[in-house]
Amino acid sequence: MTDVALPAPAPTASVDRERLTAFGFALPSFLILAGLFALPLVLLLGVSVIGPDGLTFVNYRRLFGTAFYLGVIWNSLRLGVLTTLITLAISYPASFALARARGAVRSVLLATLFLPLAASVIVKAFAWTILLRSDGVVNATLIALGIIEDPIRMIFTETALVVGAVNIFLPFMILPIYAVVAQLDPRYAEAAATLGASPVTAFCRVIVPLTLPGVIAGVALVFSLSVSAYVVPTLLIGEKYPTLATTIAKAYLLAREPGFGAAAGVVLLTIAIIVVALSARLGREPA
Amino acid sequence: MSDSAPHLTVRNVSKRFGATTVLDRIDLTIRRGELVTLLGPSGCGKTTLLRVVAGLAQPDQGHVGLAGRDITAVPPHRRNVGVVFQSYALFPHLTVAGNVAFGLKVRGVGKAEISKAVERALALVKLSHLGARRISALSGGQQQRVALARAIAVEPDVLLFDEALSALDRKLREEMQVELRRLLQDVGATAIFVTHDQDEALTMSDRVAVMNKGRIEQLAAPRELYSRPASLFALNFVGLSTRISGVVVDSKDGKVDVETRVGRLSATGSFQAGAAVVVAARPEQLRPTATVDENTVAGRVHSVVFQGSRTLVEVDAGAGERLLAELSGRDAATPRVNEEIRLAWPVSETFAFPAEARA
Numbered sequence: 239m240t241d242v243a244l245p246a247p248a249p250t251a252s253v254d255r256e257r258l259t260a261f262g263f264a265l266p267s268f269l270i271l272a273g274l275f276a277l278p279l280v281l282l283l284g285v286s287v288i289g290p291d292g293l294t295f296v297n298y299r300r301l302f303g304t305a306f307y308l309g310v311i312w313n314s315l316r317l318g319v320l321t322t323l324i325t326l327a328i329s330y331p332a333s334f335a336l337a338r339a340r341g342a343v344r345s346v347l348l349a350t351l352f353l354p355l356a357a358s359v360i361v362k363a364f365a366w367t368i369l370l371r372s373d374g375v376v377n378a379t380l381i382a383l384g385i386i387e388d389p390i391r392m393i394f395t396e397t398a399l400v401v402g403a404v405n406i407f408l409p410f411m412i413l414p415i416y417a418v419v420a421q422l423d424p425r426y427a428e429a430a431a432t433l434g435a436s437p438v439t440a441f442c443r444v445i446v447p448l449t450l451p452g453v454i455a456g457v458a459l460v461f462s463l464s465v466s467a468y469v470v471p472t473l474l475i476g477e478k479y480p481t482l483a484t485t486i487a488k489a490y491l492l493a494r495e496p497g498f499g500a501a502a503g504v505v506l507l508t509i510a511i512i513v514v515a516l517s518a519r520l521g522r523e524p525a
Numbered sequence: 526m527s528d529s530a531p532h533l534t535v536r537n538v539s540k541r542f543g544a545t546t547v548l549d550r551i552d553l554t555i556r557r558g559e560l561v562t563l564l565g566p567s568g569c570g571k572t573t574l575l576r577v578v579a580g581l582a583q584p585d586q587g588h589v590g591l592a593g594r595d596i597t598a599v600p601p602h603r604r605n606v607g608v609v610f611q612s613y614a615l616f617p618h619l620t621v622a623g624n625v626a627f628g629l630k631v632r633g634v635g636k637a638e639i640s641k642a643v644e645r646a647l648a649l650v651k652l653s654h655l656g657a658r659r660i661s662a663l664s665g666g667q668q669q670r671v672a673l674a675r676a677i678a679v680e681p682d683v684l685l686f687d688e689a690l691s692a693l694d695r696k697l698r699e700e701m702q703v704e705l706r707r708l709l710q711d712v713g714a715t716a717i718f719v720t721h722d723q724d725e726a727l728t729m730s731d732r733v734a735v736m737n738k739g740r741i742e743q744l745a746a747p748r749e750l751y752s753r754p755a756s757l758f759a760l761n762f763v764g765l766s767t768r769i770s771g772v773v774v775d776s777k778d779g780k781v782d783v784e785t786r787v788g789r790l791s792a793t794g795s796f797q798a799g800a801a802v803v804v805a806a807r808p809e810q811l812r813p814t815a816t817v818d819e820n821t822v823a824g825r826v827h828s829v830v831f832q833g834s835r836t837l838v839e840v841d842a843g844a845g846e847r848l849l850a851e852l853s854g855r856d857a858a859t860p861r862v863n864e865e866i867r868l869a870w871p872v873s874e875t876f877a878f879p880a881e882a883r884a
Contacts, residue, residue, distance in 0.1 A: 423612065423614060425610050425612055425614035426614055426616065428579075428581050428601070428608070428610070428614065429608065429610060429614035429615075429616075430602075430616075430627070430631075431580075431581070431600070431601040431602045432579055432580075432581070432601050432602070432604070432606055432607065432608040432676075432685075433602075433607075433627050433628035433631065433675065433676075433679060434602050434603075434605070434628050434631050434632050434679060435602055435627075435628075435631040436602050436631075437602075439602075439631050440602075443627075443631065444616055444618075447616075447618040448616075448617070448618060450618075
C-alpha cells in the first residue's frame with residue numbers, strides 16, 4: 239500500500255446500521271438455503287465419491303464408461319432438448335397473442351395457462367396415458383371416423399413422451415416470455431420502422447433481442463424441468479427409455495446403490511447448471 | 526436552404542377512433558427547412574396528426590405528400606421520416622453508437638460510411654465521447670440527444686418530435702429548446718413538433734398550428750399568433766389575457782362597440798348588433814391612466830404578483846369582471862392591493878370573439 243497513511247474516513251453509524259439491517263434480513267434465507275440446499279448437495283457429492291475404501295470414482299466410471307448409461311444420459315439430454323425446442327416454438331408466438339389479447343379473451347387464455355399448474359404432474363401424465371393408449375380416446379375417435387382401421391401405437395413411444403412433456407411444461411415457457419412481451423413498449427417497433435426497418439428486420443433486430451431475457455428464463459426453466467423429469471417418462475414410455483431421473487430412483491429404491499444414485503444425481507445437476515449458466519451468459523446486456 | 530415549394534403537404538386528412546373524430550379534415554403545408562409546432566391540449570389530435578405523417582397511423586381519408594411524392598399508402602419504413610418519441614424509445618440492447626447506426630444499418634449502408642455518419646451525428650449533439658455507453662447509463666438529457674442523433678443520422682426528409690422535451694426538467698428543457706432550434710436551423714432540417722407547452726411552441730417554431738378538437742384553429746408565426754389570435758381558443762391557449770363578455774351595440778368600419786357590465790368598450794372586428802361576444806386584450810396593453818378615454822375601466826387592485834422583469838396586476842372591476850395588466854420594470858409606480866386604479870388600452874389591440882355557447 240502507499241506509504242502515506244491518510245486517516246480513514248470514519249464509517250458513519252447510519253451506513254453501518256444499513257449494512258447490519260441488510261445482513262439481518264438476508265440471514266434467514268441464507269441459513270435455510272445453506273442448511274437445506276447447499277449442505278445436502280455437498281453430502282450428495284460426498285456419497286458419490288466415497289466408497290468403503292475411501293475416495294473412489296467407480297460410480298462415475300460406471301456412468302461414463304458403459305454404453306448403457308451413456309445412452310441414459312443421452313436419453314435425458316434428448317428429452318430435455320426436444321421438449322425445450324418444441325415448447326419454445328409454441329410459446330414465442332403464443333406469448334405475443336396473449337399480450338395482444340384484451341379483456342375477457344386475455345383472462346380466459348391466462349386461466350387456461352394457470353389452471354393446469356394446479357393439477358399434479360401425475361394426474362396430467364396419467365391423463366395422457368388414457369388419451370393415447372390403444373383403446374384410448376384418440377384411437378377410438380380415429381377409428382370411429384374411419385381414418386384408421388386398427389389402433390395406432392401411441393403410448394410408450396418417444397412421441398407420446400415428448401407430447402406429454404411439452405404439454406406439461408408449456409406454462410413454464412410461456413409465462414416468462416409473456417411477462418417480457420407484455421412489458422415491451424410498442425414504441426420500440428415504431429422507432430425501428432421509422433428508422434427504415436421492415437417489419438421482419440425490426441422483429442429480428444429489435445423485438446427478438448429485447449424479448450431474449452424471457453426466452454432465456456423459459457429455456458432454463460423448461461430444460462432443467464424436462465431433463466430431470468421422472469413422472470412423465472415413467473408413465474408415458476416406461477422401461478425402454480431410461481433417463482438419469484429414473485436411474486437415480488432405481489439406484490436408491492431397487493438396487494440400493496446410493497453411491498451410484500448420487501453420482502447420477504451429480505451428473506444431472508451439472509447438466510442443468512451448465513445450461514442455466516450458459517443461458518444466463520447469453521442473456522447478458524452488451525458491455 | 527429555404528425553399529418556398531411545399532415540402533410536406535397534408536390534404537383533407539380525417540381520422541376517427543370509433544365515434545370520436547380525432548382529425549377533422551386537416552390541411553397543412555410546410556416548406557422545406559421550416560419548423561412547425563402543433564400546439565394544443567391533450568386529445569386535440571396533434572399526436573395523431575404526427576403519427577399520420579410518420580405512417581404509424583392511417584388516415585380514414587385525405588392525402589399526405591412528402592418531398593414531392595404521395596406517401597399516404599407508403600409504410601413507415603419507406604417514408605424517410607425521423608421520429609423522436611416522448612419516451613425516446615432508444616434500443617436498450619444497443620450502445621449509443623449502435624442506436625445511432627441502426628437506421629443506416631437496416632438501409633444497408635457500408636460500414637465505413639456508417640461510422641462516419643454516426644460520428645457526425647454524435648458530434649452534432651455533443652455526445653461524441655459517449656458512443657460506447659449503454660443507454661441505461663445515460664441521463665435523461667443525454668438520452669434525448671441520442672434520440673435526436675439517431676433520427677438525424679438517416680438524413681430524413683422531415684423530423685417529427687412527439688412531446689420530445691416534456692420528460693426533461695424545466696431548466697434543461699428551456700436550454701434544449703434554444704439549442705435544438707439552432708441545431709435544426711444549422712442542418713436545414715424540416716421539423717414538426719408536437720407539444721402542449723406554449724413556451725416551447727413560441728420558442729421553437731417558425732409557425733405554430735393551434736389545434737382544438739381535431740381541427741387547426743390558427744396557423745401563424747408565433748408573434749402573430751400572440752398579437753392577433755384568430756379565435757377565443759387560440760387567445761386562451763397562448764399567453765394571458767383580460768376577457769370581458771358583452772353584447773355588440775354597434776359595428777362599422779371593422780370596429781365594434783360592445784356594452785359590458787363594466788361600461789362600453791370598443792374592439793376590432795365586425796359583428797351584427799346584438800351578438801354576444803367576448804372582448805379581450807393582452808395584459809401588456811393595459812396601462813394605468815388618469816384620464817378617461819376609449820376602453821378605460823376603473824377598479825380595485827385584487828392582487829399584485831412580482832415576477833422579476835414584470836409585475837402582474839389583477840384588478841377587480843366589479844360585476845364579476847377582472848382585468849389583468851402586466852407592468853414592466855420600467856413602469857414607474859406599482860399599485861398596491863386594494864388601491865383604486867383606472868386602466869386603459871388601445872382599441873386597435875382589443876379583440877372581439879363570438880362568445881362560446883355554454884350549455
